[in-house]
Amino acid sequence: MSTATPPEIKPGSPVTPQVLAASRLRPVRRGERGPVASLVSHGILTVASLIAFFPVAWLVYLSLGPDKDDYLHPGGIWSKMTFSNYSFVLQHTEFFDWLKSSLIVSLGTTVIGVLIAATTGYAVSRMRFPGYKKFMWVLLVTQMFPVAVLMVPMYQILSDLQLIDSYLGLILVYCSTVVPYCAWLLKGYFDTIPFEIDEAGRVDGLTPFGTFARLILPLAKPGLAVAAFYSFLTAFGEVAFASTFMLSDTKYTFAVGLQTFVSEHDAQRNLMAATAVLIAIPVSAFFYLVQKNLVTGLTAGGTKG
Secondary structure: OOOOOOOOOOOOOOOHHHHHHHHHHHOOOOOOOHHHHHHHHHHHHHHHHHHHHHHHOOOHHHHHHOOHHHHOOOHHHHHHHOOOOHEEEHOOOOOOHHHHHHHHHHHHHHHHHHHHHHHHHHHHHHOOOOOHHHHHHHHHHHHOHHHHHHHHHHHHHHOOOOOOOOOHHHHHHHHHHHHHHHHHHHEEEEEOOHHHHHHHHOOOOOHHHHHHHHHHHHHHHHHHHHHHHHHHHHHHHHEEEEEEEOHHHHHOOOHHHHHEOOOOOOOOOOOOOOOHHHHHHHHHHHHHHHHHHHHHHHHHHHOOO
16 A cells, blocks of 8 residues: 655745645654654653752752741742842851862862873773783772772871871872773773874874874863863862861861851751852853863763774
8 A cells, every 4th residue: 555745845836725735744754753752852851951950949049048947948038038148158158268179179180180091091092011901990990999998098198198188188089089980981082083193193203192192182172071070070079088188177178168057056058058059150160161072072982983
């Protein structure tokens, strides 16, 4: 049983009611979504977006309540909204010290961690030395130890090196966390870059490091963006190591500083909410800087060219 193909409406041809009705009956091609499927998919995406956005909107709403117990009666916040919590956090807390500490630790971890991970991933991707496969698995095994197990030996090591309560000590601790994952990530991305580029660099007289720095790294910007974003977020939001190794109040990171609003006898949740909203600003700014390459880097390392 054959099906008739609906006539096409060509430019300049008369459009009769019969031709217009037949064109509306055009069957849906394979891979093409119909109007109902498009409506359902858009509806699901809209609901998912609202669910993801709700915690952020709720946090902003609670930060506008002037009393620390307003979270128990959120309906009353609407009639007495104020920005006094933000002014108090900025003027009467160590917010800017926390900001300085968080940026120093996060950016330091990002720069040092991504540099080590990039050189490691490139070496394993391009060089065939004895045990190179086992080396990558050893990096992966280091991620299997819980924080509670690592805390005591790391504290002892930093104490022997006199790096307790120092930014460098915390940066090195965070690098031990981010480097294994970023090395795996960047190794997969370097595998997608043709080996002929390395050979062309050698023909032009470049050293292996010169080839890596001048030819490979510019092509690996998407992968580097993902590694940098992961490293920054890991160092920015980590609590356990920061609260253990940083002893001075002025060297607290944001994640540790938030804990000062909640004690055994008091909980200033309105100030905590306002501080959390302010904390999101530098993270959003960093995401804006790397978002151009972020999606490409997340997907490109999954296939080997």
